[in-house]
Amino acid sequence: MSIVLPPxxxxxxxxxxxxxxxxxxxxxxxxxxxxxxxxxxxxxPNSLPVIEQLGSYDPMPNINNEKLVALNFExxxxxxGKGAHVxxxxxxxxxxxxxxxxxxxxxxxxxxxxxxxRENLAKQEAENQEKAATS
Amino acid sequence: xxSQNAILKRTIPIFVQTxxxxxxxxxxxxxxxxxxxxxxxxxxxxxxxKELLRLHNNYRTQMRAxxxxxxxxxxKEMASKQSATSEMSQxxxxxxxxxxxxxxxxxxxxxxxxxxxRRKQEVAAMEEYTLARxxxxxxxxxxxxxxxxxxxxxxxxxxxxxxTPETLDAAIDHAIANPTDYNFAIDLKGNKxxxxxxxxxxxxxxxxxxAASN
Numbered sequence: 001m002s003i004v005l006p007p008x009x010x011x012x013x014x015x016x017x018x019x020x021x022x023x024x025x026x027x028x029x030x031x032x033x034x035x036x037x038x039x040x041x042x043x044x045p046n047s048l049p050v051i052e053q054l055g056s057y058d059p060m061p062n063i064n065n066e067k068l069v070a071l072n073f074e075x076x077x078x079x080x081g082k083g084a085h086v087x088x089x090x091x092x093x094x095x096x097x098x099x100x101x102x103x104x105x106x107x108x109x110x111x112x113x114x115x116x117x118r119e120n121l122a123k124q125e126a127e128n129q130e131k132a133a134t135s
Numbered sequence: 136x137x138s139q140n141a142i143l144k145r146t147i148p149i150f151v152q153t154x155x156x157x158x159x160x161x162x163x164x165x166x167x168x169x170x171x172x173x174x175x176x177x178x179x180x181x182x183x184x185k186e187l188l189r190l191h192n193n194y195r196t197q198m199r200a201x202x203x204x205x206x207x208x209x210x211k212e213m214a215s216k217q218s219a220t221s222e223m224s225q226x227x228x229x230x231x232x233x234x235x236x237x238x239x240x241x242x243x244x245x246x247x248x249x250x251x252x253r254r255k256q257e258v259a260a261m262e263e264y265t266l267a268r269x270x271x272x273x274x275x276x277x278x279x280x281x282x283x284x285x286x287x288x289x290x291x292x293x294x295x296x297x298x299t300p301e302t303l304d305a306a307i308d309h310a311i312a313n314p315t316d317y318n319f320a321i322d323l324k325g326n327k328x329x330x331x332x333x334x335x336x337x338x339x340x341x342x343x344x345x346a347a348s349n
Contacts, residue, residue, distance in 0.1 A: 081209030104190035
């Protein structure tokens with residue numbers, strides 16, 4: 001018997017005064033992440049039915065080296081107007097989409113990646129020089 | 136808790152996955168090998184920290200503005216929806232409704248025409264089919280009557296040679312006067328060889344007769 005997962009289309013109870021959160025909900029399987037961008041009560045676990053699905057995010061690059069994101073901006077605006085909290089990963093995605101300002105974490109990952117790349121390059125250079133010196 | 140049948144037939148998911156339980160239960164103690172382990176804290180340089188703080192402050196400010204904007208937008212939209220019950224909008228709505236009704240009537244008329252045509256075609260087809268069936272039935276009945284009358288005629292023809300109580304004596308006399316002898320041989324070409332070389336009385340009877348005489 002397969003595991004019965006709640007439908008992603010949004011059958012969750014929506015309490016008007018409860019705090020909402022727009023977050024990524026993992027829907028993939030082992031070694032294959034796939035996320036839904038959903039509205040859900042902020043204190044609810046991700047396993048429960050969501051209030052509404054706003055989009056999806058596939059973090060694994062496809063054959064064209066693209067990570068696909070789908071977003072329903074109209075509903076996103078509505079829920080933002082309702083005062084929904086946006087989690088960091090979703091904020092990063094929206095920043096890259098141009099809907100929000102770029103998230104500080106995006107900048108941080110970028111400069112850290114650049115730093116590691118620089119270090120790797122320097123290391124390789126040093127190794128090459130050493131090789132040239134010995135030979 | 137569950138009935139045996141339900142478990143055997145798997146009507147209830149027995150292994151219900153509880154998501155978001157990725158760690159061991161709260162009541163389990165720290166593993167022996169990890170008791171004196173002190174997690175290493177990430178080292179963030181002062182410059183980076185300052186830069187991150189600045190970025191986050193900016194981000195939060197901008198986000199607050201964006202959220203305020205969308206909230207105002209929603210409020211405005213709600214207000215415009217509420218004001219939609221004014222006289223002007225009501226008149227517009229009524230006009231729209233009338234136009235819709237007109238269009239709907241037009242479509243309905245067209246559909247009714249089509250339906251009438253289709254009905255006519257269907258009725259014609261049905262009539263044709265029924266007539267064909269009736270004709271076929273008639274034909275079959277006629278054929279059966281023909282067959283039966285043919286048989287009756289044949290039987291009548293045959294009944295002339297039947298032996299009735301009146302003609303019984305004459306028939307017996309005729310049979311006695313004209314005995315038929317089937318004791319003949321026949322060759323491949325169909326030639327009959329009449330005559331009898333063996334005694335007519337079967338050998339068993341002869342034996343019985345001899346025994347009686349003795």
